[in-house]
Amino acid sequence: MSIRGKVALVTGASSGIGAATARKLATEGVIVGLAARRKDRLEALMTEITDAGGKAVALPTDVTDPASCKAAADTLIAQFGRIDVLVNNAGLMPLSSIDSLKVDEWKRMVDVNVSGVFNATAAVLPQMIAQHSGHIFNMSSIAGRKVFTGLAVYCATKAAVTAFSDGLRMEIGPKHNIRVTCIQPGAVKSELYEQIKDAAYRKQMDDLAASMTFLEGEDIADSILFALKSPARMDVAELFVLPTEQGW
Numbered sequence: 001m002s003i004r005g006k007v008a009l010v011t012g013a014s015s016g017i018g019a020a021t022a023r024k025l026a027t028e029g030v031i032v033g034l035a036a037r038r039k040d041r042l043e044a045l046m047t048e049i050t051d052a053g054g055k056a057v058a059l060p061t062d063v064t065d066p067a068s069c070k071a072a073a074d075t076l077i078a079q080f081g082r083i084d085v086l087v088n089n090a091g092l093m094p095l096s097s098i099d100s101l102k103v104d105e106w107k108r109m110v111d112v113n114v115s116g117v118f119n120a121t122a123a124v125l126p127q128m129i130a131q132h133s134g135h136i137f138n139m140s141s142i143a144g145r146k147v148f149t150g151l152a153v154y155c156a157t158k159a160a161v162t163a164f165s166d167g168l169r170m171e172i173g174p175k176h177n178i179r180v181t182c183i184q185p186g187a188v189k190s191e192l193y194e195q196i197k198d199a200a201y202r203k204q205m206d207d208l209a210a211s212m213t214f215l216e217g218e219d220i221a222d223s224i225l226f227a228l229k230s231p232a233r234m235d236v237a238e239l240f241v242l243p244t245e246q247g248w
């Protein structure tokens, strides 16, 4: 299916998987709304995409704020008249043990990883419903399928994203012709591990990165393109994408 001229909103577009997805979508002729908090990063990516002949708009956004998500969606709709794709990708993973009681980090993960997905979805849904078309990608994780120590709260947030994706697909697929894809990556090279403050867990992740070849952000972007370009009759509901060397 051709995706040229479609309009996409990508959250967490300032780095990692989100930035790679924005680049790939733009290469395919998709107009991309770049949403995240770091304005300088978004503007640099917008310039890069524009210089390469694509179309992108920097939309500084905090996904924990419903009004900020709505403002980003409204800007895209005002400029381009529609929203065809939402990539709910913004996320945090500051590992720690439960008994270290980093309740601020737990709250932040719930706010960004879970409420952020709800907020951005609510911001685009009225437009997609009016269009009777759309495709929403939710970034879960292997951590939404199994639990790892040090990652209990993160796993809980990603399990929530997986559950929400399934319910969303069942409700808005048949009724509004909107497809939903839940992406569940294994280890991907990105800035995600840089937020880990606990020295032992940070070392554990650094050791892991040294022991195997992680996926690149563009591998996940390619998975998103596969689902997006599938025939309209087909909804790739889940994509579980792992490094070949990941034996767990």
Ligand SMILES: NC(=O)c1ccc[n+]([C@@H]2O[C@H](COP(=O)([O-])OP(=O)(O)OC[C@H]3O[C@@H](n4cnc5c(N)ncnc54)[C@H](OP(=O)(O)O)[C@@H]3O)[C@@H](O)[C@H]2O)c1
Pocket: 011, 012, 013, 014, 015, 016, 017, 018, 035, 036, 037, 038, 039, 041, 061, 062, 063, 064, 089, 090, 091, 092, 093, 112, 139, 140, 141, 142, 184, 185, 186, 187, 188, 189, 190, 191, 192, 193, 217
């Ligand atoms: N890397 C992996 O191994 C892996 C595996 C499975 C799933 N994932 C998931 O993939 C997604 C992307 O992660 P990544 O690996 O690409 O990490 P990353 O490079 O750290 O990207 C995270 C993105 O989320 C954005 N973000 C954080 N808080 C935000 C907020 N309040 N509002 C808007 N944007 C916010 C960040 O932008 P700003 O700081 O500029 O706001 C950044 O662009 C996450 O949901 C992560 O859980 C990653």
